[in-house]
Amino acid sequence: ETGVTQTPRHLVMGMTNKKSLKCEQHLGHNAMYWYKQSAKKPLELMFVYNFKEQTENNSVPSRFSPECPNSSHLFLHLHTLQPEDSALYLCASSLLGGGGGYTFGSGTRLTVV
Amino acid sequence: SQQGEEDPQALSIQEGENATMNCSYKTSINNLQWYRQNSGRGLVHLILIRSNEREKHSGRLRVTLDTSKKSSSLLITASRAADTASYFCATVEYSGAGSYQLTFGKGTKLSVIP
Numbered sequence: 001e002t003g004v005t006q007t008p009r010h011l012v013m014g015m016t017n018k019k020s021l022k023c024e025q026h027l028g029h030n031a032m033y034w035y036k037q038s039a040k041k042p043l044e045l046m047f048v049y050n051f052k053e054q055t056e057n058n059s060v061p062s063r064f065s066p067e068c069p070n071s072s073h074l075f076l077h078l079h080t081l082q083p084e085d086s087a088l089y090l091c092a093s094s095l096l097g098g099g100g101g102y103t104f105g106s107g108t109r110l111t112v113v
Numbered sequence: 114s115q116q117g118e119e120d121p122q123a124l125s126i127q128e129g130e131n132a133t134m135n136c137s138y139k140t141s142i143n144n145l146q147w148y149r150q151n152s153g154r155g156l157v158h159l160i161l162i163r164s165n166e167r168e169k170h171s172g173r174l175r176v177t178l179d180t181s182k183k184s185s186s187l188l189i190t191a192s193r194a195a196d197t198a199s200y201f202c203a204t205v206e207y208s209g210a211g212s213y214q215l216t217f218g219k220g221t222k223l224s225v226i227p
Contacts, residue, residue: 002155031212043156043201043217055212090155101146101158102215109153 003027006091006105014113015081021108023074023091029103031096032074034066037088037107049074050096081112117145117185117202117218125224132189134221136202137182143213145178147187148201150220156201159187194227 004025013019023032034046048056049068063085065077074091088109092102117136126132136145144163148156162169162178162185169176175188189196199220208214 002157004155006155033215040219042219045214045216048212048214050212056208056214088153092156096212101161102156103158104148104155106155107153 002103002105004091004093004103004105006089006108008108009106010109010111012111012113013078013081015083017081018077018079020078021076021089021091021110023076023105025072025091025093025103025105027093027103029093029095030071031094032068032071033092033094033102034074034076035090035092035104037090038086043090047076078110081110083112086111117204117216119200119202119218119221121221122219123222123224125226126192128192128194128225128227130192132192132196132223132225134187134200134202134223136185136187136218138185138202138204139183140206142180142204143207144205145176145185146203146205146215147174147176147185148203148217150199150201152198159200189223192223192225194225197223197225199223 007022032049036044046060047066067075088107090107091105094102117138120135146161147159150156160171173190178185199222201220203217
């Protein structure tokens, strides 16, 4: 257990479904991130939250909607996804200002059918 | 965007041998980090080397950084079967307003054969 918890571990959803991924950290970190990892591609940064304010949105389609109610929790709301959105979605957290190491969760394996 | 590129893409060695993985990047960085990922799991932070450092050790890991060549290497000595995983370098750039952006390469898949 790294201190960053992601649920669910696995998710299968249809293209018309709406689901949410959850991430939680109690490490005292003040920045949280969503990454997407697809086969044979580098990890892609999707969203960054600093002190629960979104600071980055790397051209992510609107069918992915992040929410950060506080600095310990991060959600990724999913709706009308496409099969190519199937991937491992990783949440990470870090301390701002030091350029230090990130702590990752174990990820949610998402399959869109 | 800045991206580390690992080399080789895959590496297979016998237990006890040393494993060396290389990473090249394109622009100025604040620091460079190495991560490990077991199959289908999250990434684990291994070591961080700052742009003003040239070498760093942590247990059986040795990382070097050559900012003039924009390259880094990760050496795992006396490898074990449990070291089998994918290894990623990640470059960190300051992106303004106190924020840093971490960008990953595609990784090196290491297999250590018992």
